[in-house]
Amino acid sequence: MIRNKRNAILKSVLKLVNRQGFYHLNMKSIAQEAGVAAGTIYLYFKGKEDLINALYAMIAEEFNQAILEAYEEERALQANFFAMLDAAVMFYLKNPDHFSFVEQYTYAPFLFKENQDMNFSLLLPIYKMMAQGKTLRLIKPLDESVLLALIHGSLNTIIKLHLARKTNLRKESTRKEFYNAVWEAVTVTKK
Amino acid sequence: MIRNKRNAILKSVLKLVNRQGFYHLNMKSIAQEAGVAAGTIYLYFKGKEDLINALYAMIAEEFNQAILEAYEEERALQANFFAMLDAAVMFYLKNPDHFSFVEQYTYAPFLFKENQDMNFSLLLPIYKMMAQGKTLRLIKPLDESVLLALIHGSLNTIIKLHLARKTNLRKESTRKEFYNAVWEAVTVTKK
DNA sequence: ACAAAATAAATGAATGTTCATTCATTTATT
DNA sequence: AATAAATGAATGAACATTCATTTATTTTGT
Numbered sequence: 292m293i294r295n296k297r298n299a300i301l302k303s304v305l306k307l308v309n310r311q312g313f314y315h316l317n318m319k320s321i322a323q324e325a326g327v328a329a330g331t332i333y334l335y336f337k338g339k340e341d342l343i344n345a346l347y348a349m350i351a352e353e354f355n356q357a358i359l360e361a362y363e364e365e366r367a368l369q370a371n372f373f374a375m376l377d378a379a380v381m382f383y384l385k386n387p388d389h390f391s392f393v394e395q396y397t398y399a400p401f402l403f404k405e406n407q408d409m410n411f412s413l414l415l416p417i418y419k420m421m422a423q424g425k426t427l428r429l430i431k432p433l434d435e436s437v438l439l440a441l442i443h444g445s446l447n448t449i450i451k452l453h454l455a456r457k458t459n460l461r462k463e464s465t466r467k468e469f470y471n472a473v474w475e476a477v478t479v480t481k482k
Numbered sequence: 483m484i485r486n487k488r489n490a491i492l493k494s495v496l497k498l499v500n501r502q503g504f505y506h507l508n509m510k511s512i513a514q515e516a517g518v519a520a521g522t523i524y525l526y527f528k529g530k531e532d533l534i535n536a537l538y539a540m541i542a543e544e545f546n547q548a549i550l551e552a553y554e555e556e557r558a559l560q561a562n563f564f565a566m567l568d569a570a571v572m573f574y575l576k577n578p579d580h581f582s583f584v585e586q587y588t589y590a591p592f593l594f595k596e597n598q599d600m601n602f603s604l605l606l607p608i609y610k611m612m613a614q615g616k617t618l619r620l621i622k623p624l625d626e627s628v629l630l631a632l633i634h635g636s637l638n639t640i641i642k643l644h645l646a647r648k649t650n651l652r653k654e655s656t657r658k659e660f661y662n663a664v665w666e667a668v669t670v671t672k673k
Numbered sequence: 674a675c676a677a678a679a680t681a682a683a684t685g686a687a688t689g690t691t692c693a694t695t696c697a698t699t700t701a702t703t
Numbered sequence: 704a705a706t707a708a709a710t711g712a713a714t715g716a717a718c719a720t721t722c723a724t725t726t727a728t729t730t731t732g733t
Binding site: 312313314394395397398399431433434435436437439440441443444445446447448449452453457458465468469472473475476477480 | 632
């Protein structure tokens with residue numbers, strides 16, 4: 292029961308941030324949406340900031356888990372790369388609110404103390420694989436940051452485009468096309 | 483003279499957004515920073531929202547101009563692609579505040595009415611070139627959005643990484659490596 | 674060229690609203 | 704009966720915007 296109310300509050304925040312944005316988020320409506328009194332929020336969270344940080348932590352954990360579940364030791368690097376990218380994409384397709392929240396959280400770095408690395412760290416498992424791939428001479432010997440830019444950056448943008456209905460990641464062919472493009476961007480070209 | 487004060491106000495907003503973020507931006511401190519009275523802002527702008535939108539418009543214009551200046555009709559597609567990407571990167575290296583502002587603006591879509599396409603439209607000249615490249619069978623026949631993701635997304639992320647001191651785009655070699663990687667990602671592979 | 678009058682620009686204290694947080698009181702659980 | 708959980712009205716701080724007043728600039732008349 293104790294978890295229920297806490298969860299309901301976090302869920303409200305997610306919904307409201309998605310609907311009206313960080314700017315218009317206020318405690319009264321969070322409480323209303325969650326079906327509790329305003330004061331109740333303070334039984335579970337120190338304040339607004341704490342609430343936001345807790346939600347981010349929750350989402351980051353869920354996301355990480357989804358990605359890690361896609362990884363299978365015995366599979367080839369390419370297969371795992373595709374599987375993990377796909378897990379990331381599918382996670383956000385299933386939870387568009389999560390994406391919107393993470394974006395807004397990441398770009399309001401002054402409001403909360405958390406460092407800016409966090410958002411990048413969401414794809415940590417993938418970067419580890421990349422390092423491995425470099426030693427196998429499968430992945431281009433690119434600067435870490437360039438790899439990060441190619442993978443993380445394009446992933447973020449394609450999701451955003453999907454949510455803006457500029458593309459449709461529900462179609463498997465679109466997803467495949469994207470994964471392939473990223474793969475080709477980071478792997479050594481065979482001549 | 484009339485432009486001076488208006489400009490001073492816009493400059494203050496830029497500085498303050500960069501220093502304390504959208505969240506803590508308030509009219510009093512904008513006025514203070516610009517060396518004018520609070521009421522004066524309302525002589526030049528309808529209100530806070532108008533102020534923010536005006537600043538975005540100004541930055542977008544400057545940015546567009548910088549990119550377009552890099553384009554030269556008679557040059558090959560690859561040369562222009564590199565030149566324009568470089569113009570975009572150099573613009574933000576020279577104006578880190580502009581980048582930070584655009585990021586925050588883009589990810590607070592609920593605060594302002596502007597549509598989310600705007601940020602993508604900043605690279606419009608590049609996408610036009612891509613369309614041209616596709617007909618020449620130089621650029622991969624990828625979905626528009628996938629191209630957008632590869633170029634826009636990775637550009638954004640690499641700038642962010644530079645500003646977070648995770649990479650150093652002041653080194654020409656790093657920039658070149660990045661441009662090459664993006665170029666290879668979008669061009670047809672020769673076997 | 675000068676002053677007076679008219680117009681424009683700028684000021685910043687006052688206003689009213691929004692909103693996070695508190696806490697005395699009530700309701701539920703042990 | 705004792706303890707824990709929840710409530711929501713009250714508080715006070717923050718802050719965007721207004722507007723009566725002041726200051727600067729321009730125009731007009733002599």
